[in-house]
Amino acid sequence: MRWTIPAALAATLSAGVALAQPLSPTPRDVEGPYYPDILPADSDNDLTVIRGKQSAARGRRIRLEGRVVDRAARPLSGVRIELWQTDAGGRYIHSGDPLRAERDPAFQGFGAALTDEQGRYAFRTVVPAGYASRPPHFHLRLLRGERALLVTQLYLPRRSGERGIGPGRLSLREAAQTVRLEPAAADALVGHFDFVLDRSAE
Structure with a gap:
């Protein structure tokens, strides 16, 4: 089931994007080994429900939303955003995940989502679990047609007492890759992140 962009997002711009020029491009980050080796038949922007299944994914819900703009804050439409992540138990859908048998079959x-004329995108998913030395994070790839414009990772805000980059935080510009969280109704979160692309990448 495809999930539509909420009216609240449609009516507002994400904080800060339209105010400063030029904007700094969103940092690149490693793709990692768990981009799905077999893409699921249902790959819309609502990761909490799989078409044809009765049950829904386990875990706390998060709505990840924002815009894709260039360095002059102009919206970029028609950009495909791919998102992949662990489930609430820290498992990927990749066949190489050593504990894939334990993954949530309903997640x-x-x-994938396509930006609209104002550069807006939205996903509904669950808060990803960390694993080994890695904190909770989202993997994302932005494409124009078949051409990758950006591969990066987004992090959730640090928990109290968490310090340093460490082996699990790969980016030296982590602050520019952190999702801004807000509480929402019914034990859910809203995460805001605006991607800034250099037009030379197009």
């Missing part, structure tokens, strides 16, 4: 694990 889609991968989804």
Whole structure:
């Protein structure tokens, strides 16, 4: 089931994007080994429900939304955003995940969204679990047609007492890759993140 952009997002711009020029491009980050080796048949922007299944994914819900703009804050439409992540138990849908048998069968694990004329995108998913030395994070790839414009990772805000980059935080510009969280109704979260692309990448 495809999930539409909420009216609240449609009516507002994400904080800060339209105010400063030029904007700094969103940092690149490693793709990692768990981009799905077999894409799911249902790969829309709602990762909490798989078409044809009765049950929904386990875990706390998060709505990840924002815009894709260039360095002059102009919206970029028609950009495909791919998102892949762990489920609430820290498992990927990739066949190489050593504990894949324990993954949530009701979680889609991968989804895609297309930016609209104002550069807006939205996903509905669950808060990803960390694993080994890695904190909770989202993997994302932005494409124009078949051309990758950006591969990066987004992090959730640090928990109290968490310090340093460490082996699990790969980016030296982590602050520019952190999702801004807000509480929402019914034990859910809203995460805001605006991607800034250099037009030379197009």
